[in-house]
Amino acid sequence: MTASTDHNEQVVDQFTQQAEGYARLTRSMAADRPNGLVALMAPAADDIVLDVACGAGSLTFQISPFVKHVTGVDLTPAMIEQAKAEQIEKGVRNVAWKVSNVCPLSFDDAAFSLVACRAAFHHFDRAREVFSEMTRVCRPGGRIAIIDVSPAPDKSAAFDAIERMRDPSHVHAHTTDELRALATGLPVKEVVVQQIVTPNVPLDAVLATSYPVEHSIDDIRQLFKEDAESGRDRLGMNALLADGKLYVSYPMSTLVWSKQ
Template sequence: MEIKQRVREQFGATAESYVRSRSHAFGHDLGRLLEWASVRPGELALDVATGGGHTGLALARHGARVILLDLTPEMLEAARRNAVERGIAPAGFIAADAEALPLVDRCVSLLTCRIAPHHFADPAAFVREVARVLAPGGRFLLIDSLSSADHELDELVNELERRRDTSHVRSYTLAEWCGFLAAAGLRVERVEVIYRRHEWEDWTVRSGMSEAARDALARWLLAQDRLCRFLDVEFDRGSIRSFRDDKVLILASSPKLRPQAVPQPEG
């Protein structure tokens, strides 16, 4: 099945659970993103793969005019209901592909994307689109799952994610993200690794897994000793209670336009 169709099916069926997810609605990573964003009142911002709308609505509360964009129509409708419940009126809602943003060049000064690109078919194409729509000097804030630079652990982390959610494509390393950004002409300004923990039951239930599928995933993980140590798996009476999930927060910027030289009068 084509990747984008898997994403639409996965998140169309689980949209409301992501709106209600505390780890998406709150969390230290969202607070740090808002700090780094330094929102300017009235500026036009775009939140790509908005999911339940939590990041975009937070930017709106800080004064930005925010467009919420998502590939999945059901998810976008859930974000719209979330906005109504919170009494926030975003600048707009767009159902569209992150790798083909339907916006003109250099139109937004702030672009965010939080905990989503591991579902993208072509993250390099997405970053090129970010560079295209950002105004000179614009800011791009990315948060996503961070994979290990160790090849074996990288493979195991991504296998765990795919077993839990077939719409998962890949979590990338920091070096890979820096490569995507540099190739698109964006400059990395700040990087921070944020250590989070997932409650196992919440993490597996939220993705729509059946009880039998959750049990099978737990058995698979418990058989991966090195991965369990890397994820710092915690147990409760022999069952998985929680595990570590590293996220990376990156602030990148679009180059500012160089001032044109003023012609000097001939003398």
């Protein structure tokens, strides 16, 4: 098997285990998340949207009220099952789902007017190729968006290390400049770059969706506790200990390009 095949199997294994808990966590976070993110992508009523590595459909559902149709594609069948269950619960009619690899994407050239990916690029072992595929399936004049964790450059190695301990399918959390560089040489023009922080996420909620292989949950929690107590933010997540509970904050970047 190729390295990518091995990695895809690892992703499916992790997210099959994570699916139910991950869906709960992302629904909870979506309820607290304003629609400013959606506004950055400038959705239009006639947009045909592709949500790449859609997971349980958090972004799919968030953008669906503003566009004509959204297709969510994900490698993990269990994630798509979570998305379908929420679709039935919400009664959303303008979304569809596909279990498929994202590299390559199994769609025609210029099939979509908006192609987005949230909280997944750090799992891609061929990130540049995924972005190239997103560009291919986007129509000229359309938009391509990436939203993902993006640590400070000096915290990148430690951020990746602790995330790989927690989730072995983690590959690399790109810095903002690394995300921008994915577009080099492709027919796109950068139109939005925004950096924010998703603050004070309960660490226990994150660990409830974690299935480490070589480390225990207690070991990982201890590393965050030590980082919080040190006040040095060595892990790049501003770990905070308050009233006996641990919280982490995720640095995020949103980038939007227009297809030329």
